[in-house]
Amino acid sequence: MTSQRLGKIPLVLGMPIIINQNFDVDAGIVNGCVGTLKSVRFIEGVNGERHAISCVVTTPSTSPDPLPHLASHESAVLQDTVDI
Numbered sequence: 001m002t003s004q005r006l007g008k009i010p011l012v013l014g015m016p017i018i019i020n021q022n023f024d025v026d027a028g029i030v031n032g033c034v035g036t037l038k039s040v041r042f043i044e045g046v047n048g049e050r051h052a053i054s055c056v057v058t059t060p061s062t063s064p065d066p067l068p069h070l071a072s073h074e075s076a077v078l079q080d081t082v083d084i
Helices: none
Strands: 016-018 034-044 050-058 074-078
Touching: none
Parallel strands: none
Antiparallel strands: 016 034, 034 050, 050 074
């Protein structure tokens, strides 16, 4: 049993990830793209809880042309929010 809220998962560097939205079709960062979590950026809430705001993933199937400050086949992924 964990103290995590329903719908939250721990983010562990090196864990496998699957992209579930088309971020950059030309570069191959699309729904179903498989990769590995390399780093995570957080903000801290007023009660000390951490909220992920972005991460870097290594995705071998994507374009080898990186963004500035990223290695080949690395992609930046930003948070996504959904209001229900």
